[in-house]
Amino acid sequence: MIRISIDAMGGDHGPEIILHGLDNVAQRRTDVRFLIFGREDAVAPVLRKYPRVAAISDFTHCEVSVRMDDKPSQALRHGRWKSSMWKSIEAVKAGDADVCVSAGNTGALMAMSKFCLRTMAAIERPAIAAIWPTAKSESIVLDVGATIGADAHQLIDFAILGSAMARALFQVDRPTVGLLNVGVEEVKGQEDVREAGRLLREADLTSMRYHGFVEGDDIGRGTVDVVVTEGFAGNIALKTAEGTARQIGEYLRAAMSRTLMAKVGYLFARNAFQRLREKMDVRKINGGVFLGLNGIVVKSHGGTDDEGFAAAVELGYDMARNNLIDKIRADIDAFHAAMPAGRAGRQADGEPTDL
Structure with a gap:
């Protein structure tokens, strides 16, 4: 079972596109489970529309969501410990998830990923x-x-x-x-x-x-x-x-x-x-993989649609399934x-x- 943590508050279109994308993945992958992080008032109503996703997901409420125009330094100061972005990355560090996927602010996602997961030994830059x-x-x-x-x-x-x-x-x-x-x-x-x-x-x-x-x-x-x-x-x-x-x-x-x-x-x-x-x-090629960290993080385009987000999730799935970090x-x-x-x-x- 591949466990994928999802920042449901990232991107330009919010949870609707993200959860629709997860539904696409759930139709094609039978060995996947999602850990979804976001504000309950925004995510819960949409999640009810996708019972297939709800059945294979654990949802965690997060008080804070990182905005697309936040500077990385601001996101680190105000989003650590509480934001959906941080919690989804932290799940990888804790071993609860095999990969994290977010369509959120690229700079904030990289800054949080580096701070939380750290770079691998001997790798200077991710x-x-x-x-x-x-x-x-x-x-x-x-x-x-x-x-x-x-x-x-x-x-x-x-x-x-x-x-x-x-x-x-x-x-x-x-x-x-x-x-x-x-x-x-x-x-x-x-x-x-x-x-x-x-x-x-x-x-x-x-x-x-x-x-x-x-x-x-x-x-x-x-x-x-x-x-x-x-x-x-x-x-x-x-x-x-x-x-x-x-x-x-x-x-x-x-x-x-x-x-x-x-x-x-x-x-x-x-x-x-x-x-x-x-x-x-x-x-079909949506998704940038953050390499050089002690964990897999995939950045989806913020403006993508449901199929584009699904492609980013499946890219992370493939990286985890094929033991990228060990390689x-x-x-x-x-x-x-x-x-x-x-x-x-x-x-x-x-x-x-x-x-």
Whole structure:
């Protein structure tokens, strides 16, 4: 049984979308149980509408809900111990839940997760990893907004975290990993990126195959299973890709309704357009996984619908089912065995960007 704690007060639409999403999950997964945290006056009336969810859930009333515009520091001061966000994370720390899912304030969720769960030993900064649809299948891109900037050793951390996630999600024994750069030549790019590439080549880890540098167009091609970058570039790439997918969808809808012949042509090609729509549906890849913490936390888009939230919950389910945390710890140990010199840790500064 996979136990998932839910911050029912997060997101732009409140408990209605979240509980509807849980109902979608309950229809597809028979081995799941929910721990739902939120204000009773807001959650209880909606929960009664979804008896399937109520039957497999434990509800805990929380006096406080973190607002989408709260600063992380404010959320920590006023939301600790009492908020639905904190309680859902704390359930993971206490071992009552295997994974936490929230559609709430990204900065507050990251700050609370770091404070409550702490980063794993030898991991300097956590990362947010996103699933990326590609021409081949899917890949993982990280970091997409947890922290801005990264040195060589932090990029290596991200490579280790991402490859462990790829093994857990894609069932690949040795996923390919690439460092996002302005060119594939070894002489190009920032010094930290080149140094990270050198160290990954020297380590020659059995948990991954280091591919080398990749460029922006390699992400969509699916050149590698894991694309590693720092949070500023990763977040811009993510938002650009999502915006482009919506833009193309709008172009297609407008083109197909412009003339009678276009409408007739659409009828003949309807199945092909349906497959394209499914491939470009950003809801199906909703959910960023916070990696590098002593527990699994998944951040859903705040504005998603019920199917998008269900996708984020099922992503967390897959990470817990496939023992993501154990895989990460094993990969960290393997890297340090290959590179015994060690390194000095530095704390991250700056707040996470919003997904």
